[in-house]
Amino acid sequence: MGAGHEAFELVKEELIRELKTEARFYRHARTGAELLSLSNEDENKVFGVAFRTPPEDSTGVAHILEHAVLCGSRKYPVKEPFVELLKGSLKTFLNAFTYPDKTCYPVASQHVQDFYNLVDVYLDAVFHPRLTPFVLRQEGWRLEADGPESPFKYKGVVFSEMKGSYSSPDSLLAEYSQHSLFPDVTYGLDSGGDPREIPRLTFEKFQDFHRKHYHPSNARFFFYGDDDPALRFGILNEYLKDFDRLEVDTSIPLQPPFGAPRRVVRSFQGGNGEEKAAKGMITVNWLLPEPTRVELNMALHCLEYILLGTPASPLRKALIESGLGEDLAGAGVESELRQMYFGTGLKGVDLSDAQRIEAFIMDTLESLMRQGIDSQMVEAAFNSIEFRLRENNTGSFPRGLALMLRSLTTWLYGGDPLALLAFEKPLEAVKDRAARGPFFEKLIEERLLNNPHRTTVVLEPDPELRKREEEREREELEKLRAAMTDGEVERILEDARKLKELQDAPDPPEALATIPVLKLADLDRENKSIPLELSQHEETPLFYHDLFTNGILYLDVGLDLHTLPQEHLPYASLLGRAFVEMGTHAQDYVSLSNRIGSKTGGIHPTGVTSSVKDAKEGAVWLFLRCKAMEERAEDLLEILKDVLLSVKLDNRERFRQMVLEEKARYERSLTPGGHQVVNLRLGAHFSEADWAAERMKGVSYLFFLRDLIRRMDEDWAAVLAVLEDMRRRLVTRGAMLLNVTVDRSAWKILEPAVASFLEALPRGTPQRASWSPEASLGNEGLILPSQVSFVGKGINLYDLGYRFHGSIMVVTRFLRNGWLWDRIRVQGGAYGAFCFFDRFSGILSFLSYRDPDISNTLEVFDGTSRYLESLDWNDLSVLHKNIIGAIGEIDAYRLPDAKGYIAMLRYLTGNTEDLRQRMREEVLGTGPEHFREVASALEHFREAALVKVMGAREAIEEFTFRRGGALEQVELL
Numbered sequence: 001m002g003a004g005h006e007a008f009e010l011v012k013e014e015l016i017r018e019l020k021t022e023a024r025f026y027r028h029a030r031t032g033a034e035l036l037s038l039s040n041e042d043e044n045k046v047f048g049v050a051f052r053t054p055p056e057d058s059t060g061v062a063h064i065l066e067h068a069v070l071c072g073s074r075k076y077p078v079k080e081p082f083v084e085l086l087k088g089s090l091k092t093f094l095n096a097f098t099y100p101d102k103t104c105y106p107v108a109s110q111h112v113q114d115f116y117n118l119v120d121v122y123l124d125a126v127f128h129p130r131l132t133p134f135v136l137r138q139e140g141w142r143l144e145a146d147g148p149e150s151p152f153k154y155k156g157v158v159f160s161e162m163k164g165s166y167s168s169p170d171s172l173l174a175e176y177s178q179h180s181l182f183p184d185v186t187y188g189l190d191s192g193g194d195p196r197e198i199p200r201l202t203f204e205k206f207q208d209f210h211r212k213h214y215h216p217s218n219a220r221f222f223f224y225g226d227d228d229p230a231l232r233f234g235i236l237n238e239y240l241k242d243f244d245r246l247e248v249d250t251s252i253p254l255q256p257p258f259g260a261p262r263r264v265v266r267s268f269q270g271g272n273g274e275e276k277a278a279k280g281m282i283t284v285n286w287l288l289p290e291p292t293r294v295e296l297n298m299a300l301h302c303l304e305y306i307l308l309g310t311p312a313s314p315l316r317k318a319l320i321e322s323g324l325g326e327d328l329a330g331a332g333v334e335s336e337l338r339q340m341y342f343g344t345g346l347k348g349v350d351l352s353d354a355q356r357i358e359a360f361i362m363d364t365l366e367s368l369m370r371q372g373i374d375s376q377m378v379e380a381a382f383n384s385i386e387f388r389l390r391e392n393n394t395g396s397f398p399r400g401l402a403l404m405l406r407s408l409t410t411w412l413y414g415g416d417p418l419a420l421l422a423f424e425k426p427l428e429a430v431k432d433r434a435a436r437g438p439f440f441e442k443l444i445e446e447r448l449l450n451n452p453h454r455t456t457v458v459l460e461p462d463p464e465l466r467k468r469e470e471e472r473e474r475e476e477l478e479k480l481r482a483a484m485t486d487g488e489v490e491r492i493l494e495d496a497r498k499l500k501e502l503q504d505a506p507d508p509p510e511a512l513a514t515i516p517v518l519k520l521a522d523l524d525r526e527n528k529s530i531p532l533e534l535s536q537h538e539e540t541p542l543f544y545h546d547l548f549t550n551g552i553l554y555l556d557v558g559l560d561l562h563t564l565p566q567e568h569l570p571y572a573s574l575l576g577r578a579f580v581e582m583g584t585h586a587q588d589y590v591s592l593s594n595r596i597g598s599k600t601g602g603i604h605p606t607g608v609t610s611s612v613k614d615a616k617e618g619a620v621w622l623f624l625r626c627k628a629m630e631e632r633a634e635d636l637l638e639i640l641k642d643v644l645l646s647v648k649l650d651n652r653e654r655f656r657q658m659v660l661e662e663k664a665r666y667e668r669s670l671t672p673g674g675h676q677v678v679n680l681r682l683g684a685h686f687s688e689a690d691w692a693a694e695r696m697k698g699v700s701y702l703f704f705l706r707d708l709i710r711r712m713d714e715d716w717a718a719v720l721a722v723l724e725d726m727r728r729r730l731v732t733r734g735a736m737l738l739n740v741t742v743d744r745s746a747w748k749i750l751e752p753a754v755a756s757f758l759e760a761l762p763r764g765t766p767q768r769a770s771w772s773p774e775a776s777l778g779n780e781g782l783i784l785p786s787q788v789s790f791v792g793k794g795i796n797l798y799d800l801g802y803r804f805h806g807s808i809m810v811v812t813r814f815l816r817n818g819w820l821w822d823r824i825r826v827q828g829g830a831y832g833a834f835c836f837f838d839r840f841s842g843i844l845s846f847l848s849y850r851d852p853d854i855s856n857t858l859e860v861f862d863g864t865s866r867y868l869e870s871l872d873w874n875d876l877s878v879l880h881k882n883i884i885g886a887i888g889e890i891d892a893y894r895l896p897d898a899k900g901y902i903a904m905l906r907y908l909t910g911n912t913e914d915l916r917q918r919m920r921e922e923v924l925g926t927g928p929e930h931f932r933e934v935a936s937a938l939e940h941f942r943e944a945a946l947v948k949v950m951g952a953r954e955a956i957e958e959f960t961f962r963r964g965g966a967l968e969q970v971e972l973l
Contacts, residue, residue, distance in 0.1 A: 004237030005230065008035060016422045018390065019403070023418050024229070028236070031216035031243050036407055036417045037232055038224040038400065044092055044893045045225030046400030047119045048106035049126055050408055052250040053098075053213045054186035059201035060193015061209045063098040064140035064158045066105075068206075069214070070096065071135045073121075074128035076514050078507040080826075081121050084515045087817045088881025090114045090888040093398050100178070100191045100337060101252055102412055103213075104405070108398040110893055112227055116235065117516035123239045126214055133203045134499050138826060140206070141198045143480070144496045148489065152477040154199060155829035155852065160788055162193045164831060164850030167466075167786040168671040169268040169347075173281050173459050174331060177343050180264045180455035181287045182255045187337055195787075196472075216240050218248040220411060224400030252338045252413070255287060261454040269785035270461030270973065280460050282354050283330040283345035284361050287453040291335045292415035298426040299433075300340060300447070303440050304333040305381040306373060308344060311581045312593030314373065315344065318364045320657050324357050325349040327664035336409050342448070345457075348664045354458045362449070369444045378440065380597025382431055387601040387629070389423045391552060393895055466785050466952060503827050509875060520880055520924065523887050527916050530903040537758045539734040539765055543907065545741040545900035552601065553633045553750060554897040556739035556904065557624040557640060559730040561607075561692070562617065563766040566773075568726055569695045570704040572622050574658060575726055576605025579624060582654050584646040589654060592643070599635035601627035603643075609693035611841035613910035617771075618689025621908070622730070627897065630746045637757040644731045644761065649723045652716050659712065663705040670950075670972060674790030675834060675847045678948045681780065682794040684773075685946055687841035691773035699782065699972065733758060734765025741900030779947040781956035781967035788830075788850040789951030791857045795944055798842030802937035806922025807930035809886040810879070811868075812837050812844075814931075817885075818878075819867050820846070823860040828853050833860075839919075840909060844938075854949055854959040862942040868935035873928040886923045890916075 008026040016023055021040040028035070053062040070082035078084060085094055093108035105126055107118035141156035165171045175190060182188045190197075216239075223232045268281075291297050307315040308328065316328055325346025334341050346357055394402045403421055411417035420426075433439045481489065533544045561572055580596065580603050583589035596603055608621045628636040649655070670677060680698035683690030694700050712719050729735060738754065740747065798804075812835045820833035832849035846861040873879065894902065906912070949956055949967060960967055 004233035004235075007237045007240065008233055012416075012418070014418055014422065016418065018424050019392065019421065021421075023421065025417060028216065028240050031240050031245050033216040033219045033221060033236075033240055034411075035221045035223070035232070035236065036411070037229050038222075038403065039229045040224070040226065042225050042399060043110045044108055044398050044400065045110070045112065045115045045227050046093070046106060046108045046222070046398050046404065047115070047122070047224075048104055048222040048401065048404045049122065050102050050104040050220045050222070050404075050412070051126075051213050051218050052101060052252075052412055053103045053191075053209075054101045054250060054252050055189050055191050056186070057200070058190040058194040058197040059205070060140070060158055060162060060190070060198050061201055061206060062103055063192045064136065064198075064201065065206065065210055066096045066098045066103050067139040067158060068131060068135045069125045069129040069210070071139065072130040073124040074130070075124040076121055077130065078511045078515060079502070081125060081515060083817055083821060084512070084881070085118060085121060086885065087813065087878070088515075088517045088884045089118060090518065090884065090891065091118060092893040093401060094118065098191055100187050102408065104408070106401050106404060108401060110891070111518070111522075113522070114518055115227060117518075119235060120516065123235075127216075127239055129210070131207055131210060134502055136201070136203055136206050137495065137499055138503070140201060142496065142499070143477075143492050145493060148493065151474070152481050152492070154473070154477070156198070157825060157829060157831060158193055159195060159198050160829045160850050160852050161831040162198065163195050163787040163852070164671065165192060166195055167269055167788060168668070169270060169281060169459060170668045170672070172266070172268050173283060173329060173457065176264060176266050176459065177283045177285050177331065177455070177457045178334070178341070180262065180457050181285055181341050181453070185253055185255050185338075187255070212248065213250060215246045215248055216243045217246045218250055220408070222404040222407070224403060255339060257287070258453040260452050261456065263456045263458070265458045265460060267460050267462040267465050269466045269787075270463070279326070279348045280351045280354070280458060281329050281345065281347045282349055282357050282459070283343045283457045284358055285330070285341055285343035285455045285457065286448050286451050288333075288340040288342055288447055290338065290413065291340050291409045292413055292419070294410070294419045295426045295429050297335055297340070297409075297420065298423070299430045299439070299443060300333050300342070301335070302381050302385055302430055303443055304342070305385060306377055306440060308332055309381065309384070310593045310597060312377070312590040314368055314377065315361070315364055317590065319344070319346055319361070320661070321653075322360055324353050324360065326660040328661075336405070338413055347668065348660065351458065351460055354456070358456050365444050365448055369441045369449060372438060373440055374594070376591070376594040376598065378434060380594045382427075382434075383599075384597045384602070386427060389427070391550075391601060391627075393897065395895070395898070396892070398893070463785070466787060469787065500827060503822065512877065517881055518884055520883060523884065523924065524891075525921075525924070527913070527920050528891065529913055530899045532903045532907065534907070537738075537755055539763065540758050541737045542754070543737065543739040543900075543904045544747065545903055546744045546747070547741055547896045547899060548743050549741060549896045551630050551746075552742070553628050553630050553636070553746065554741040554900055555626045555636065556901060557626065557644075558737040558739065559622045560735045560737075560768075561620040561622055561730075562768050563729045563735045564726060565769050566771040568722060569620075569692055570701055571722060571726060572696050573605065573607055574655070574662065575723060576607070576622050576624065577658055578649060578655065578723065579605065579643045579647050581658060582651055583648045584642045585648055586642065586646065596639060599628065599632050599639065601629070603639070607696055608905065609689045609696065610905065610909045611687050611689045611838060612908070613840050613915070615910070616688060618687060618692060619905075619908045620689060620692045625901075630742065630750065633750050634753050637753055641757055641760050647727065649727065650720055652712060652720075656709070656712055659705055659708055663702070663709070666702050666705065667973060670784055671786055674786075674950050675792070675832070675849045677782070678790050678792035678950050679836065679845055679847055681782070681948045682792050682845050682946060683838075683841075683843055686794070686796045686843045687838075688771060688773055690841065690843065692771070699970065702972070729766045732762045732764040732766060734763075736761070737904075739900060739904040741896055777968045777970070779967050780949070781960070781969045782948065782950035782972050783953045783956065783969055784950065784972040786951050788852055789848075789854050789949060789955055791848040791851050791854050792845060792948040793858060793861045793945045794843060794845035795941060795946065796842045797837070797844045797937050800937045800940065800944070802842070802933070804839050804842075805930060805933070806919035807926035808837050808839070808934060809889070809919070809923055810882045810926040811931055811934045813885050813889075814878075814882045815864060817882075819864065820860065824848050824851070824857050828856050828860070830857065833857070854951070854955060855962055858947065865935045865938035865941055868931050868938070871928070871931060879926065879928070883923060883926055887920070890920060890923070
């Protein structure tokens, strides 16, 4: 064993066969700190430390502290070690999370030395941060004014973040639903911070919270992956040896049960004051037992899938078909707190129907309890959940991190951290109980129908809420100022000046040198290739990737949208959903959904739009992404044949439900994803692919959906004709491709079945359509009710004479994690700022997220060229860090299905292995001269680039008044 092992006591060890993982659970003798050590062959190594941090108020202290501890520490005395790691690490994950009762600090990397570097910086950050009043002012909240006579305003990163959160109806509904069930314990507070309460947080309370909660006696450490488990002890003990045991009471009491259901009515920023019946939201919520009851935990997740998991799920189906709302709402089963809860409801409801919806949910559950649940639905639920657990496919999210968070759902409350990782035993127990009788029906009766701890939460749109909040804040600030002496006002202004000086001052070279970084020599010079074999089955291209997939077939069916007239493009995602959500001529959509759930790991439609190298025409595809166990491959292919050849498109009511869901989901995504909305709108001006993307999933798509609802009522036959025409054009061998990822031995067996599937499809190669993207508005202000804005400015660099060089990947990272971070997030108080470059289209875009100051942000964007020109390159260490970070992006960790998918996309876009290798070499060879080249290309950015801003009308109009120049206003909500 490694050094430090003797300081830990082994509490439990177990081989988790279903994860091929050796698990050992330890306790540190001196401090009581706990360690869960998982060892396996996953090269994507994960470390995390979690503290139980239940807040006592809604000032957001836990959330602000999560930001603050990453702003310099004893061993790493730079302003933001976190940002330095962002710049120069091969990390596959680097972030922190605040939950209602815990704060987690996870990192991940495939490179072992890089991994240990990340671990050490994070450990020093959490145990020895440099917490100062200025850190609180930067990350939490502060008072600022433009001058001695100017009004005060609040700023701060978390303050802006939470203003954005409170502008999102979905976020509010989730928060209020949780609060309603837990009025007497910490879960009735907002751990993220209520913007009205954040300015109540004092530095003394801020310090005390860290002193109490960030101690090894309250820490839970997690390691996962293929690093040497013996070394983990020494890494931890280097920090733990400085501490003695501390009695830390962070216990969370159980919520006392209600004697009767309760009702809560709250408001959100919405409606325009002109609607006769503005749309609201409603959830019905039940408090459930503790997540440490592992079998019940598993059973409740199975019940959630049965009731809500698919369009065919009986409660979801009943709610959508009721016509009482536009889309589902609610958390489903929430199992990450001291007590679980279940919530469901509807968005886009007429508020006069609130009581009717509540009664409808109860009546539907009563009917299911009495009449029973379809056995096919139960079988589909068990198969889907077991497939998901065995596959453990977390996408770009590290598998180890998903396991850490799962372990904490029992571990944090004194339960066995391995209880939910080893899933086979509890799942089999639930299956066994379900086979012996009406198990899920009894669960509905006991945990929902006969459970008086129930709340109904109604969220009402209030068109005046944002104005009232702004007025309340303005009056509060005026009272604050009126109560201050001239000296106190001057002290506020002086603190703001001092903070800006600290933010502007560069870190000393000796401080920066403390941050552990790799050397350029540590980086691989060659890209990692993904196997790809391309063949032609008659008219259809077939991409094959020989990769180990642990017995799973991954199959992507691509439909080339360039065979459609451009006016059909907005229908694409609806058609994709229709294939799997509307049934076939032989099966209704309920039976089809259960068949998919019982036989496969899922069929998921997704759109792809990308510019193509040296081509005006983009790659624009609709994919059905499918997966199944190898032995169920023929079942999957039969399902695919049925949905493609005999999808039943003429069910107007079912299609209408899908359109309403799409509209509601898009409207609710505007605030959480504002920067993406703005970026799509920008890109539409510069390339065909981005224009198509905006038509298919941007603001234009929202307007299309609203109009489509009207047209379905007025002329359904015309809408149906479009759908049928699309299916006829797309489902032919010449308009399709197949992408297969599975190992060679399985492919030899499965290839004849795939060939038979293709032979069953119609012959023919439709003519590719020539699109003429319409010119859209120029500088725009996208209007929606929000306390914060989203700012974008973009241009096509190739139109300015720039020619692609891999170094621009380094330059954009440098800007994102330096210039934009410092000026827009740290100083400007926005939650985020981004810089993206598309090397095939030439589009460079700058974006901000949850931004309180449109003018400042655009000034920063416009100053980029001047900033790049002014850089002093006497010390190349900053450059080298950003080169390392850019290589980390190129070498992003991917699971087998993602590898096969991206290899196919690279082929479709002309992104050859030679091009990628050249780009890597150019990244590694980046020098100061390449920064000057980008600066030169951006010389006329201020005047020539396009501006898109999304936010409140008043904020946009104030900006145009102050800055001059008009933004064409587009009303979104």
